[in-house]
Amino acid sequence: MAHELATNSRTGRAAMFYVRKDGAPWHTLGEPVEDALTWADASVAAGQDWDAVKTPLQYAMPDGTLRLVARQYAMIRSDTSGLLGMVSDRYQPVQNREMYGFLDRLVDGGELRYHTAGCLKGGRVVWMLAKLPEQIKVVGDDVVDQYLLMTGGHDGKMGIRTLFTPTRVVCWNTLSMALSAADSRRKSGWTFNHTGDMESKLAEARSMLGLARDHFAEFGAKARELAAKDWTELKITTYFERLYPGPKQADTEAAAEKAAEVQAHRDRLRELFDVGVGLAMPGVRGTAWAAYNAVAEHLDHDRPHRARNRRSATQFESSMFGPGRTLKNKALDLALAMS
Structure with a gap:
């Protein structure tokens, strides 16, 4: 996949x-x-x-002869011959x-x-x-x-x-x-x-x-700084709501489904705030640091996907490179702003 x-x-x-x-x-x-x-x-x-090999692209004419594609190359894995991408002649x-x-x-x-x-x-x-x-x-x-x-x-x-x-x-x-x-x-x-x-x-x-x-x-x-800030229930709720905002309109079936999905995220974050791994430690429990780590745990470990290995790999990619990392940046900035 x-x-x-x-x-x-x-x-x-x-x-x-x-x-x-x-x-x-x-x-x-x-x-x-x-x-x-x-x-x-x-x-x-x-x-x-393995090496990434820059290989000239060719195309077949109706008579079967092959011609080169001008200034376009394929990047190929040396071990499997798998296609990595298409690049220009300037790519090194x-x-x-x-x-x-x-x-x-x-x-x-x-x-x-x-x-x-x-x-x-x-x-x-x-x-x-x-x-x-x-x-x-x-x-x-x-x-x-x-x-x-x-x-x-x-x-x-x-x-x-x-x-x-x-x-x-x-x-x-x-x-x-x-x-x-x-x-x-x-x-x-x-x-x-x-x-x-x-x-x-x-x-x-x-x-x-x-x-x-x-x-x-x-x-x-x-x-x-976050670990030194105890948060009220209102602040905790507001924090999770701002990270997972609901749809602006809820008068369609799709909007209602989105609202239910958002609420499920908020409920899970509130649960992790109390019972997440290491979030009951002295000095951590009840703090802004706990709230931020509830978000990190949710993104890294328990966002639902269809299959176990696909979930693990997709979560890894998201947390390290993609939307998960972006949301963790936002969560930290918001926690600091609210503290």
Whole structure:
């Protein structure tokens, strides 16, 4: 299916690995591996050990002869010959090993470690989650790990960038904070320059780590601010209603169905506010931080989909790249504004 994790052609499992000792995120999809991998090892487990090949397009004439399509190429996977996308003659592919492999030196030095990686949409999108050694202490025993989500595409539509992804340890909620617009590179994340020698790439990666630490420090301050705010029942209700607004008109069958769907989301969020994983912890219960994490848990773990593996893969894609991440940004901004 178009929105699922791709399949590893060797193992038949989802094209994804995760570090065994940290547990299996996203409902055990993928291949468990041991710690301290090089990218060469990790790419095999993640199903990323292939090249994106730029191939001329041809078309058949009525008499059977083949002609080239001017200035148009197909991007093909070298291992399966699967089609990744259509690109122009100006498009220059960047291979998976070029996106991440140069980070091995940072892994060897303990500055980060490969944690999870995989392929989406048949390999059109590849991603890697790297973990920094530091943690954010929010309140009491509630801590947040720091991850870098690095993504790239082979379909000519998606650039290569890094998103900063805090993850709450107690529940594996992936949290999110929109980057400051003060630096144009921070509006959507960090974009790597994949030209140049190894030393220049490492210098840029270390600059990215410095920016990441600043970002996580800012996120930690905002998380502690939310944890210090006890919310009334009225504020809790208003918060969830603003995140899931109802239809403006409810005089049609479709509008009535939409209103019922919205109310189901609100009811579930209110339930999670009281019983969500880790939301009864001292210092967390009843706070704006609990309300925000109720939203994150709902988006990451229990939004309904038709089939288990499809649900897991679709939720992962939404939470890390798509509408789920956007809504978590909105939820954090709104919680701060209401506190």
